[in-house]
Amino acid sequence: MEGDDSLTVVYQLNNVTVKYADRAALNNVSCTIQEGKWISVIGQTGAGKSTFAKVLKGLILTIDGEYWINQQPAHRDAKGQLKVVPEIGYVFQYPEHQLFETTVYKELAFTPRLQGYSQQEIEILIETILAQVGLSEEIVTSVPFQLSGGQKRRVAIASVLMMNPKLLILDEPTAGLDPASRDAMLRLLKKWQQQENRTVLYLSHQMNDVAEYSDEVIVFQAGRLMGHMDTNALFLDNAPLLEQLGLSLPEPVQLLKLIEELSGQKIEVPSCREQDIFEKVWQIKHARSF
Incomplete structure (x- = not known):
């Protein structure tokens, strides 16, 4: 491209x-x-x-x-x-396996302390990052290994975000999470990416x-x-191209293609995102039946 x-x-x-x-x-x-x-x-x-x-x-x-x-x-x-x-920040599959400190605070402070940040700067940074990943400040005294699976994942990702990476690589970061937890995690990361025009490779x-x-x-x-x-x-x-490579279309796009086949017409949608497609399909459903 x-x-x-x-x-x-x-x-x-x-x-x-x-x-x-x-x-x-x-x-x-x-x-x-x-x-x-x-x-x-x-x-x-x-x-x-x-x-x-x-x-x-x-x-x-x-x-x-x-x-x-x-x-x-x-x-x-x-x-x-x-x-x-x-x-470049790198979040691996199951990033919680990378946790090693005895408290969440020590885990998050590890990299900025090596980089020479002051205690006050570290505390401000931790407060900011915890809010960005949807965790409360009270968690800083917790032992990482005693947290829930979702909390561990967020702490591990927060430790990478503490570096304020220019490019964040996410290698299947939601592996093993249920759909609701996966969606919540990706929404948080998308918000982080958009806040300062950052770059994500997912x-x-x-x-x-x-x-x-x-x-x-x-x-x-x-x-x-x-x-x-x-x-x-x-x-x-x-x-x-996707079919040639053995890759599936997203489910909302599959629905769109089915409606196009049934209606015999090309349907224009603003994007391939779920809400845009479902809204268009809903309009068509109320306009006619097949």
């Missing part, structure tokens, strides 16, 4: 290949990630999603190709290996969530980048 030149290109991969033994986990991938967008990454298991995200974070030391950050080559060590990019198998929260979608298959486009363009106009 051609980007808008008025937006700052923050991260850029040029012809990047990553090999594990004889297998190419990424194969000649070129891609740009722009500021202020929620960009989802989709594909079957083993398509290259996590490898792509780890390259951006600098967790894969050796790559073929170029990696640029803010129009400068990504930092490498004396051996030419990529260094970890500190301004790896997911949940097409409904991808359609609901994304500005753009990157599609991988067998290590190859198959598309990078506007979310509405992908789900409303490129169903054959």
